[in-house]
Amino acid sequence: MENSSFKPIECGETLPQNNVHAVSVSMPKLQDVIDYEEGFGEAMEKIKSGYPRFTMHPYLRILAKYIKEKYKVSDSYEVVLLSSQKAVDILSDKYYIHNKIDIDEPFGVILVRNGTCQLQRVLMFIQHVGYNLSSRFAEDYLYNIGLINSKHKEETEKEELAFDLVVSTLAKAYNQAKENITLAPSGMNAMYGVVKGLKNIQRKNGRDILVQLGWLYLDTMNIVKHYYEQSKVFCDVKNLDLLEEYLKENGFKVSAIITEVPTNPLLLCVDMKRLNSLCKKYNIPLVVDSTLATPYNVNLNDYADIYVESLTKFASGNADVLMGAIILNQKSKLSHMNVEFFKHCDKAYIKDIQRMAFEIKDYETRVKRISSNTKALVEYFKKCSYIDKIYYCLNDENELEYKQIMKDDNSYTGLISVTFNKSFETIYDNINFAKGPSLGTDFTLLMPYTYLAHYDYIKSEEGEKYLDEIGLPKDILRISVGSENINDIIEEFKRLEE
Structure with missing residues (x-):
């Protein structure tokens, strides 16, 4: 059965496609995810962007190189871009880093010695607390100094x-x-x-x-x-x-x-x-x-x-x-x-x-549409022979607690997680929805959650034992249900029945 509604998306394509400010990236094969986590392989050559707190945006790479040349920064230092001078002050106080040269920019810049544990700690702290410089800010800056020729066209409010x-x-x-x-x-x-x-x-x-x-x-x-x-x-x-x-x-x-x-x-x-x-x-x-x-x-x-x-x-x-x-x-x-x-x-x-x-x-209408789709998809999954377990808010284990706070009987959150009684890799590789990090999108988006969020745990027996203890399956697929036609979504999943 072939469904024309969903097509494979190449590894490394932005999600959404053709959007330089996308916060997700296509990882259509499980091996792509593993390559990304391991830091090598074919996927690493293709994945140039991703979730901004984890992957340096291409515009930020260009901007960091420009700052390095503009201020004649020694190769022994890494130029780290931050959202503001306030962020620089916090990093400086926490890690006792003070720039050796004056840098006057409308965003934050901190110089950290290459090849040190301190650099890794600084980058992780920025990831954790979200002091990343905006890709749209970098785009405006680079355009104004002539390093890029155009800006991404998008609809905005005044x-x-x-x-x-x-x-x-x-x-x-x-x-x-x-x-x-x-x-x-x-x-x-x-x-x-x-x-x-x-x-x-x-x-x-x-x-x-x-x-x-x-x-x-x-x-x-x-x-x-x-x-x-x-x-x-x-x-x-x-x-x-x-x-x-x-x-x-x-x-x-x-x-x-x-x-x-x-x-x-x-x-x-x-x-x-x-x-x-x-x-x-x-x-x-x-x-x-x-x-x-x-x-x-x-x-x-x-x-x-x-x-x-x-x-x-x-x-x-x-x-x-x-x-x-x-x-x-x-x-x-x-x-x-x-x-x-x-x-x-x-x-x-x-x-x-x-x-x-x-x-x-469109927030409210989006949520209601996705909620309706989620309910219908859950009902389909309940009848599927290839599904092992379904995780959703209104399952038997969870219903009383969720009903305390839900606004009406159709208040399904837009996520479903499932495990399978077939090969996880085969299923992941062969279904044609968008696949990558993040959730809450108008388009259905799948994520091999444990592989992307807790890869370190699945690499060892001790780690897998810990996953068992906290009840998090290694081969779990998180589905962020989109607002596409629900019949099209279900038809795509029906391909797994073959």
């Missing part, structure tokens, strides 16, 4: 309206005041602002433990490690008994609890009512990453103190803008401390905001 349009949309969606919302250049930079703000506020109260509930997104956990010597991870969001026992002894030492609703990629949902009750008992702020749920699927107003959302995902829908947001719940005691949380975030570049403002206008 500059004077853009910021307010994005913030107003989020304020309405979350039912919060606009002053309780700020934008950041990425979801991780928003999470960094929250973690740093909590650290500053709570250390005065002697609260120095941060609790992570669920196996959170890797860089969220890395941010916590940067700023909390003591952190406690409870991998299983379904077992609040363990958390409750821990809080009996340590509750008043806990700075905050951070969780995702639902978790990624297993789509598990914590009992928010019980969690909220525990937080109130010990006066612990609750931080929720609401990216996967979106404010249109669930109502968290009564439960969380702070929401963090990666707008790169469903809010954009096109995987071509890196941006995040902090939303403070006006019912929380923390709502009046917005300056403390917002001041640590960097400013998003105006061209990114303009693009986001254009895309976010």
